[in-house]
Amino acid sequence: MKRLWAAAAFAVFIAISIGTYYVQASISRLPQFKLVKLDGDEAEATPLVISAQYFQLPYQEILSISTKDSKYQSESSLLERIQGTSPYPALTREYSNFMRGNPYAAQYLNDDDFLVRAEMETVRTNSRDGIFRLHVAVLDKKTNRTHRMVTTMPVDGPKYNWMRTTDVQRAGSHLKIAVQTNSATPDAASKEEQHIYDLNISDGQITADQNISFKPFQRPGKMLHTSNVYDADSTQPDKYLLLYVTVNGIPRDNGAAGGRETAVAENTVEQEYLMIYHYDTGTMDFLSWPESKPEAGLVNEIYQDGEYVLWTKMNGNEVKLKRYRLADNQLENELQLKKEDFQAESISHMQFGKNRLYLLLKTGEKPRVAALDTRDGRIVYRGEIAAKDSNGSGKQQLRNLEVHGFIVMQ
């Protein structure tokens, strides 16, 4: 009987200790913050999620702050961590079977009739060359049937180091698939190309390959680099493919160990363009920032907002924005905003939304956010991060908070 009581007491000790810890852990919360309105429309800030770090030495806690509350990474539940995040949450919810696989490696098109996925598979033959297979899946929304195609990319042209899909659009019974390629030329300068492949949906055959010419930008002894322009919803049908093209000096090997890496790091952008490819006509136009040489120290951001493209340059003191109409490449309006316009010490980050430019501002202890209408430069919202605990410890909590950036949830 004595043994039984001892064992029972031991079991009670285990249950109470572990139970007490988890009760304490569930009620022990890290400091809470939220984005509060100073003026303007509160709804403008609803899609904003600010990423920050809270310093509680010796720990640094990663958190996100919205207009409702803050959420710490270390306090997220197991199920939240397992679930993770998807770049296309709405499509994943609605077409969960079709959306299986790595969504980051593929391009999607979601129109009224079809949901299309295009992904390039690389089969390495050696360290430089490879065979590339284009995997395309088309979901017919009316019949709910999926048609899958695999096409080995033609190899009669130059040998490519890599190929990747950058966009997919539909033209009737054909798909237009934008593919970026890179081939190593004998002078060791890598050569990028942008192809538009025409693929017949019914048989998966490539019927045309348009190599977009970068000749207007090519200069002797210079290297071109292209990158895609950020589009908030890249799955929607689009009439344009936008590419940011920079003309760079070819890096020279200085002969030192690891010299090439050093030279690449010193490589500077000499000219920059925005190339607009029209899917319907197969033609292209280009825009250039008025200055002949890019200004040093300015962060370059380009954003496609439906039928418009916003080309912005920012440093801590000011933001310059040009808004072009894509249909005819005409400048619709331009803005120049200085930190003084927001009573801020500096402008640290910018993000875009539909007709909106969001700015993250440094002002004393409380980081602030401003939202502008890109059509007329009007400030439609101003807000700041505040500690939910508004007493003395709230001020200390704000001092321990370091804001890193923000995103706009679509």
Place this chain on the structure above:
Amino acid sequence: MNRYVKLVLMEMHRFWKLYAALILVTLVSQLGGLYLTLRKYMNGVNGELTLNPQTYTDYASRFGKLPFEIAMSRAALWIFGPVVLCIAALLLYVFLIWYRDWLGKNTFAYRLLMLPTARMNLFWSKLTAVITFVLGLVALQIVLLPVHLTLYRTLIPAALRPAESPLVPFVRHDPIFRTLVPPTFLEFILYYGAGVLAVTIVFTAILLERSFRLKGLVGGILYTVAAAAILVSPIILVTSGADSLAIYPMELFLLELGLGVILLAVSLGLSRYLMNRKITV
């Protein structure tokens, strides 16, 4: 009192001296180690203050304060040494709990198998004893943490330590304590549930060996390897990007959970068969 409870009490009684020794080693090492570490730190501080007379506040502004977490990491060998020792001892005990019944001067297993009760009660009692001892050491660690904190507050003057030293963030961030006490209760159930599954699989392998000797040993090893492969293969297939297993993380989690339950059921079923039909002394 039913047979199962009696068998559990017997198993616990047979191990309690060694278990008490483990607890004692943990107490002495952790409390003594932390005490010595903090004394050494204070001796250093006082030595500096003797050479350059100033207050603790001045010292803290020059050299910084000593947070509880840093104090614990300085005493890491004293704190985690006994934790590792306890884990090793309990791993060994998983095997010892069966083999000591067969080995030694008297074949105690013969008497156990002849008891007028279901033979699976033997299996359950041994499993219960292992789980209880593991959770007992986890509970001890949880209880010891506030004691460590009190010792730290007693030995380190307020001017040399931060205003707050919350325990929950410490447990959440420390790699060893985080493993012993997972951040959420659901994870606690899952992690320790996986531990129960592992012990059950090893028990089944031991019963295979006890039933078929050398052939059983090979079978037991193969069974353990196969069970591990079944559990790990979906994760490997998913992380390798195989198209054949393009599933969502939540589906993978449920698949693993399902495989775990199936393996547990198979192990228990096989163990029951071996205990009732095949095991020999």
